[in-house]
Amino acid sequence: MAFKWLGVIFIGLLVGLYEATIRTFLPIPLHYLTFLLPFLVLFVVIERTQYAYALAASAGLMMDLYSIECPGLQIWRLLLIVAILDATAKSVLTNRSIYATTALIIFAGILDFVTSFAVGTFFRWYASCPRIDFTWRDMGLTLILETAVCAVLFFVGVRVFKRLTGAR
Amino acid sequence: MKRRIPIYVFIIGAMVVASVLYGTGILGYLDDVVRYASLPFVRFSAAVGFEVADSTNQESVGALKTKVKDLEDRLAATSVDYVKLRGLEEENRLLRETAKFLSTSGYxxxxxxxxxxxxxSHTATILIxxxxxxxxEKGMAVIAGDGIMVGKIISLSERVSTVMLITDERSxxxxxxxxxxxxxxxIQGAGNGVAQLTLVPQSEKLDRNDIVVTAGTEEKIPANLALALVDSVDSRPxxxxxxxxxxxxxxxxTLNMVVVLRASALSPQ
Structure with a gap:
């Protein structure tokens, strides 16, 4: 059991490291490739929300420690996103299919943009942080790639689970 | 039956506690410890990111040829100035060695x-x-290559600093x-990797391919650090x-390693 928690926290730290450093160097379109929200959504879909919280906290910690110039309150933002996703999944989703996962990842992506924009606007007013550069193209490309990554992880996860449990 | 407290309450409560801890400096100390432990991994992942970016940065053959031709033409145009500049550089080098410039200037x-x-489109910042x-300290000059200034420090913590490049809108x-x-x-940054040289009096001579350097009027930025090349001049009488x-x-x-110029009085023992 402890190994599972350690594994999740380790994945969270790696994902946070990718978001904070590697991704900032990547050119377009690789720059839009992100793994954080797909992992969070998948943990919510398979009803392992506690792992989603642990991953959000560890990834958010790395992103906050190495944020450029202004804080993004990543830990709290990501924890709130997981809480909202969990509540939405429990009240709205009727199954755990790839279609439900796709709907949830799109919702998560929109939540991510809205909360980032809100936090960025607050710090622009409070701490004279630079203007937020938001374009519909950025949001669209990020959502498309997040959905694709989530779908790939979903299918890989199902295959691995079936192989491990011998289920058909 | 006990009513379960929603998770939102825990998250908001944790935020409030964290804000108090941050305000008292306790969280700042923990931040420093975690940064100290994670910096080697961050450096490695940054190196990986830079190598991936470098290997995927491919321009078309035609675009590269055009760029090479343009650079060759500009090089030819500056060759006379280059000879003069080299002569001055050599003289400067000798004077600096004689006067032990770096040790007496305090940098x-x-x-x-x-x-x-x-x-x-608005910002150009790097984290070092x-x-x-x-x-x-804030305001220190950051240079790359052969003493070319790329920006200055605008914020810092104990282990990392944010550098604003000259093309940032606020620079x-x-x-x-x-x-x-x-x-x-x-020199005012204009975003999108571009900057403008402004407030140049009409009486001053300014031509394409002129090199501009720091004036040395800012406290922690020495004079004569090369900054940029003039591309096109807009002059209306x-x-x-x-x-x-x-x-x-x-x-x-291309920025992977940089150098920060600091006042020697503040360098650690």
Whole structure:
């Protein structure tokens, strides 16, 4: 059991490291490739929300420690996103299919943009942080790639689970 | 039956506790410990990111040929100035060695690796793996390559610092022409990797391919650090000042290692 928690926290730290450093160097379109929200959504879909919280906290910690110039309150933002996703999944989703996962990842992506924009606007007013550069193209490309990554992880996860449990 | 407290309450409560801890400095100490432990991994991942970016940065053959031709033409045009500049550089080098410039001016330097960057239409900032523990302060000049200034420190913690590049919209640096010791304009960042030289009096000579250097009027930025090349000049006789589009001498995409110039009085023991 402890190994599972350690594994999740380790994945969270790696994902946070990718978001904070590697991704900032990547050119377009690789720059839009992100793994954080797909992992969070998948943990919510398979009803392992506690792992989603642990991953959000560890990834958010790395992103906050190495944020450029202004804080993004990543830990709290990501924890709130997981809480909202969990509540939405429990009240709205009727199954755990790839279609439900796709709907949830799109919702998560929109939540991510809205909360980032809100936090960025607050710090622009409070701490004279630079203007937020938001374009519909950025949001669209990020959502498309997040959905694709989530779908790939979903299918890989199902295959691995079936192989491990011998289920058909 | 006990009513379960919603998770939102825990999250908001934790935020409030964290804000109090941050305000008292306890969280700041923990931040420093975690950064100290994670910096080697951050440096490695930044190196991986830089190598991936470098290997995927491919331009078409036609575009490269056009760029090479343009650079060759500009090189030819500056060849005479280049000879003069080399002569002056050699003289400067000898004078500096004789006067032991670095030790008497009070500046020493510390190398740093770029571990993150943020480039968009408004901002141009990088994160380096040196902070106040290495004797850095806000406003210090950051250079790359052969002493070419790329930006200055705008914020820092104990282990990392944020550097604002000259093309950032908020960047303002006082400049003078190469070889002259007078303030004659201001380089203002315009976002999108571009900057403008403004507030140059009409009486001042300014031509394409001129090199502009720091004027030395800012406290922690020494004079005569090369900054940029003049690309095109906009001069109208009806206006008091002329302006120019400038090309930074170092592309932000190539920034992997930089050097921060610091006052030796503050360097760690």
């Amino acid at each position: 020493d330097y510390v190398g740093a690796r770029v571990i993150g960057r943020k480039m968009d 793996d040196r902070g106040s523990k290495d004797g850095l 303002r640096i006082a400049v003078s022409p190469a070889g002259a010791h007078k303030l004659f304009g201001l 009806t206006e008091a000042f002329k302006s120019a589009t400038i090309l930074p001498l170092v592309s932000p995409d």
